Amino acid sequence: MQADEVNLKKRAESAAEKKAAFGEDFELEKFGEASKVSKPVEDLQVLDEESKKTLLQVGVIPSGEGRAGSLLMLDNAISHSSLKDESVELTSTKKALEKHEWLKDYFWKLVPVDADKYTAKTYLEDADGYFIRAPAGRKSALPVQTCLLLGSKKVSQTVHNIVIVEEEAQLDIITGCTTKKGVEEGLHLGISEMYVKKGATLNFTMIHNWAEQIGVRPRTVVHVEEGGTFISNYICLKPVRSVQTYPTVRLEGKGAVARLNTIAIAHPGSELDLGSKALFNAPGTRAELISRTITTGGKVIARGEMIGNAKGAKGHLECKGLVLSEKGSQRAIPILEANVDDIELTHEAAVGKIAKDQVEYLMARGLSEEEAVGMIVRGFLDVGIRGIPEELRSEIEDTITQTALGM
């Protein structure tokens, strides 16, 4: 074992009991370890109908049509990986580490192993995950799709993903995180380290579709170099017990750009602690963090943080929350910090019920109250998903409509 690894191990072990800064504390020992082996699935189309439906609901197309490649992780095992577009590399993190000596320079370099007990556990379990790399200059709008599927009851799934977009390359990823039907209780711990190099673009769409007793603790850090662009769309519309996530984008190169959109619905019994953070560490960097959340009875905490450390940084943070039920709660916590002059960081936060004048405006056109509210809610969330792939929109809009009308 090399010195680096010994050091990491020590740090992870020391953090094994460390509570996370935010969110409900899950007792890890209450969950079994998810299986690291599973029967390989040669073709996602041979999965049973129920599983295929589960995949489709998170934007993962079993036929792989219109996708550059597909990867399925079931519990803790990569059970499928296939490529249609050879210009991109898609494999499991472990296989990639065996193949590329240099990958260790990207491994646990952004997310600290000792951030909390969830990162520590993921390290100590030597978790697998997806590795996606777009070589320099690759241009293709065909997205790579990955699905992280929790397939067994009362286990914890640990995932470690690494994404590298080399210089001037473009990469689109759709990730669907979900549970097999009948798996109502479990834990998902997911580390994602993403590198967007000079002039490159990463467009990352993540759809969460969990079940009522699932705890979710993603830990994501993105490193963006000069002229690079990172776009993230995070969508979480179905019931879940608790999601706590605070993806951080480090804008490390001149003119790097980040845009993070979040749309989420907190159902009764759900606690969504969703944040996003941008660090402006190079001149002329820009970021936009937009969150649109709705509660129909659950708890939402929308965090947003922008820290300006270099001149010419410009950022806007927007947290808007709708309360559609007396039992729900919305808390918006925007944080802006300027550590040099010549910085422009702004925020706009608003929480509350749907404006009556808007509802009545639509009603005056002959729409029923229900139709009016549905339209406003769809419109409210739509602002947060304008950047997502077109084919995912209708599924998302249907879910939104159902939720809006079913409240």
Place this chain on the structure above:
Amino acid sequence: MLKIEDLTVEVNGKTLLRDVNLEVKKGYTNVLFGPNGAGKSALMRTIMGFSEYKVVKGRILFNGEDITGLPVDERARRGLGIMMQRPPDMSGIKLRDLVKAVSKEKKDPEKLAENLDMKRFLDRDVNVGFSGGEIKRSELLQLAAQNPSLYLLDEPESGVDLVSIEQVGKTIRELLEDGLECPGERCTRGKSALIITHTGQILDYVQADRGYILCSGTIMCSGNPLKLLEEIKSKGYEECIKCKLMR
């Protein structure tokens, strides 16, 4: 068609309208004059049924039915349609989708928008960043999709530039005429309207049948709209108030 009887209206406990009586007959276009703050918009919004406006006395009859207690959408379904002066920003709702929903998917938004030169606004969020004239045209586009039998138009000419006013005026005329040119036919099958106007400019485009003057929440006078406008222009509203007091 529309009959308002002894209507007294409050907003947040403050009386805005007192004992208002007014009528719009089938096929008639009536105008409502009055200074700023007289309660013209409040009257119109009360007729439409916006919940902020509490009717404490009197009633509103529409085609013989008492609609005083009906919610906004029920009134819209019975044939009332309003052009608001300051409609709310509808962030996230595209004009195209609203027009579609309002016409119950029966009318093509592109076609309707073409007449109003609003095609390039179809994919914009309703009212967000619209100029004064654009708001009017957007409201008219929605009304064209809605096809009400009674139009409530709140200052259609305000904040509109000279070129747009021509377009707005003509569109209103077309909507009100509804393909019927004969005044006799209008009285049996045509559209009706109540139009608030400050300047009377809209009267260059639509033929008004009757005018009302509203001051301090009360109807002061009614009569031939063009004559009333002349009086107001030469003597101002003060005279109307004095005149009423002397009667």
